[in-house]
Amino acid sequence: MASVASAAGPASAPYCGITWGSRDKTANPSTSPRLVNVRAGRHDCFDRLVLDVRGGNVTGYWVRYVATMTEDASGRVVPLRGGAKLSITAQAPAYDAAGRATYRVANRAELVNVAGFRTFRQVAWAGSFEGTTSVGLGVRARLPFRVFTLPGRLVVDVAHLW
Template identity: 60%
Template sequence: MKKIPAWLAVILLDAGLGLVAPSAASAAPYCGINWGSQAKSASPMVQSPITNVRSGRHACFDRLVVDLKGKAPGYTVRYAKAVYAQGSGKKIPLRGGAFLDITVKAPAYNSAGRATYAPKNPRELVDLAGYRTFRQAAWGGSFEGLTTIGLGVRATLPFRAFTLKGSNNVSMLVIDVAHRW
């Protein structure tokens, strides 16, 4: 590979264009994660009711899973200064240095209006003791086919959101948040 003349390097640096030496090794992403922290979304609105919220710890990330009976839902997952409850608009108190506002485009009730998911403790949907990134998952309610969950995390970290189709007409919305950048 041909070297850049010193006079050209000075001009490029002085012009603010930056310079990367061809032999300079760039740091590999943490655990190969390259998710970023921008909002993630998918659009389908479904009538598949939410049936459960659960979590899991992995080597490189913490995971939150929303289970539904039926088709995979649309969703919007984004960092926000605060998370607000469906219908009432009340601020959901959350622990953590950053907050993920999770909107599931699916209800937590059936066609007769009966709850399909009613958390025992709306402020603590799952036990997150010992998690590296998650601090608190709180219920924001379900109104007009939309359901909100607030997720308090340690800091603004890379995350991903996606849906999976399981067996027995079950689908899942999965949110993974990396332990670090």
């Protein structure tokens, strides 16, 4: 008796072994370091956004796809280029206990130059209010992402493909 191939075909391996998914990622806060820098980098399988902090490690964050990115407190829309928008909020204000800025925003619409990146289209400031800082990340499409912390930083990786 001849074998019959599955209608679905063979299962394919995930792109670059990525199994992250595109659902919300969160962690409950317990410390409040200060934001001091935002930077981005390109890798073979993903683009990376890093929020650098000083005075502890980021233990609280909320990262999710949103229909519209808005500024903290004011609710004003933050325009973002790309087919999808990631809202990134870290329990890390961009000011110290005296209210002095620990991260200075030179251009609210372009925190990091991501020209030439495969996935990232724009990184924009969305504010720092009540102990948290928010950044909008415009990406090419709703793609899998992961979030993790390293000493002194919050890392968001967005895959190039599904």
